[in-house]
Amino acid sequence: MTATRTLDDLLDAMTLEEQVSLLSGEDFWSLPAIERLGIGKLRVSDGPNGARGGGGLLGGVKATAFPVGISLGASWNVDLLYEVGAALAEDTKSKNAHMLLAPTVNIQRSVTNGRNFECYSEDPMLTAELAVGYIKGLQENGISATIKHFAGNESEVERTTMSSVIDERSLREVYLIPFEWAVKKAGTKGVMTAYNKVNGTYASEHNWLITDVLRCEWGFEGLVMSDWFGSHSTAPTVNAGLDLEMPGPTRDRGEKLIVAVEEGEVSRDTIRARVRAILSIMEWTGALDDQRAFEERAEDRPEHRALIRRAGAEGTVLLKNNGALPIAPGKRIAVIGPNAKVAQIMGGGSSQLNPHYRVSPWQGLVDALGEESLTYAPGCSNSRFQPLLETELKVEFFANRELSGPVEYSETLEAAETFWLGSVAGGKVAANHFAARLTGTFVPEHSGTHLAGIASAGLARVYVNGKLIADAWTNWTKGRTFFEEGCDEVVGEVLLEAGQPAEITIEFATKDHSVLGVSAFRMGIGLPLGDAQIAQAAEVAASADVALVFIGRNGEWDTEGSDLPDIALPGRQNDLVNAVARANPNVVVVLQTGGPVEMPWINEVAGVIQAWYPGQEAGNAIADVLLGKAEPGGRLPQTFPVRWSDNPAFSQDPIVYPGLDGRVEYREGVFTGHRHYDRHGIKPLFPFGFGLSYTEFSYGSVSVNTERFESEGIVTVGLDVTNTGVRKGSTVLQLYVGAENAPVARPKAELKAFCKVMLEPGACRRIQLDLDARAFSYFDVERHAWIVAPGTYRWTLATDAVSIIEAASISRSTRLELQP
Structure with missing residues (x-):
């Protein structure tokens, strides 16, 4: 902005309509420009483990996948968080954005929280100090942080309507500390409100939180925005201090807000204050005068690769080591498990992105040792859903929900999974009122009874060779997929012959949404693994010097929009570990999860490392630790209980967790995390802060x-x-x-x-x-x-x-x- 044009000059020159236009998004990721006054667009990008840019949750321009929050939390290294923040600032700029929607600093109250992976710790002080490092790294490199979710979003169960009932002392001493530190120590420019209510009032219209505490007590002078579709009113949000409703087009502001001003529900001074907050961030980030043509770039930087690899190792926690690690040169290694050849690099939900690449543990070990010293067996599956159908699919769109009339638009997908957000089918159909038919083929590798499954935010059904196999259309029921807008997976059986292509047809139609504007589906098909595969894994282990078992969860389980049912390893992974341990005493378990898991086999194995979801260099970072090229630098940022029932949020009363009649009561008060185990004399499996080293x-x-x-x-x-x-x-x-x-x-x-x-x-x-x-x-x-x-x-x-x-x-x- 030129020296002669102040924010007051702009505010004075703007009409009420122009001022109001800046208080809500124009589209999913940006605010409208005001060309008459030379005001550019403020653009934001999802984070926190990467800058996805303006694309959807799948596909789009490639981005750099950094370690997830709990992996960074396990580093206990504020300087490392600064480095990651600085690198993310560079990646955010490559996506032509000015604000990164990060970091996530909600407290890990429950071990079953689906978004546990995205948060740093169960402890407010550790979370706060790490957040300060991350925010400084971002903002000292020109990108505004948007710390989230303010406040009380510690569960994904009915999160858009649930009221978190938290006494003020617990709020002050636990749940608000990271936000307070972000304002007072890091000077965060942005804050995002939570979806949920806090003590009965939506966070987006909570005057006490936004105005009394955040602005008046802490002195926050930045921008407060809603989570996406997290605003539920017009005058109450504006008067409470919510500057920006996201995304656009607006639902609660625009003409409604102009009417509220004209009728005296909102003062012009309040509008001016809200707009000033937005203009100040635009001035600080350079968005105010940013007239560049919109362009997103995929920048795969060598220095980012090196940082991610180092950060992944530094967050890896060595939980047990009876001399098995690091692995000595020349050993014959069995590589076993569902996460061995699949690179589990991130959790699910709004933080997921299209990475430049993914390195699996298998590939990391092959690159380090050569394939001749390795053997492999999958053993079992850990998927929540049927294996994703990955084949070219022709998609035909219809401008109605009946799959009738002319095809309005056609495109192709590379896999049977998509989110339709914003503009759909090149704008040829209405985003909330269309249907689609997808056709492709599946070639089975083995003969047998396959399982085909479909989950959808909308109505969907799957035909195989013309026969209806999975029906999520006729009796669609809301479940725990797609941010709680989708149904649980509906699964059917079909007998297929190896090598014989099967015709797959998927039909989809939109339905009315509850809160979010999501239309999506995911379809998978595969042959279940059984006893034979576990036996094969044991045989492979028996012929090796050391057996590495790669197990855990993935982004289907650890995901925004759905809490876990418990913390037992999914599927038959415990059976797999037991079978391998019987075959070879030198077994090292490599866990990849977004939080604690029960380990009934802990006394039967020689070593355990917790590797989390460490970003696109996952396999290299894990191999570095296993082979001793890097120190396992992590310490647990969350207590690992022996069993789920030991956790502070566990209760026989559902109102404590997961919630009842729209309320979840934080009855444990300030006794969260390790404080809870201390208070009740509960011995954890591994305590908060625990981690072994390769040295003394x-x-x-x-x-x-x-x-x-x-x-x-x-x-x-x-x-x-x-x-x-x-x-x-x-x-x-x-x-x-x-x-x-x-x-x-x-x-x-x-x-x-x-x-x-x-x-x-x-x-x-x-x-x-x-x-x-x-x-x-x-x-x-x-x-x-x-x-x-x-x-x-x-x-x-x-x-x-x-x-x-x-x-x-x-x-x-x-x-x-x-x-x-």
């Missing part, structure tokens, strides 16, 4: 400076850390604080500071961890302040939530009160 460390005597504790609430803890092993490696120092005899119920230990230390063999470093007054405080709702009460506080220096290096108590005699 010693810790020197601890020094504590409490000179300013009484006056200012400040404490400093220092110690020497030495790598006493023969390999370069890392450790994470974690400082916990607990209040003894507190005036309110408080956790025994809360993470308040941490530091990741990477050292060469024999190297020593002095580490200092600082605690301020907030580290010792609780939120007093009646006094509306953070309180450091007189009394005794116990600090614990540890390498995980239960492995203590040193602990001691300190006391203060006076009360300290801090403003929020």
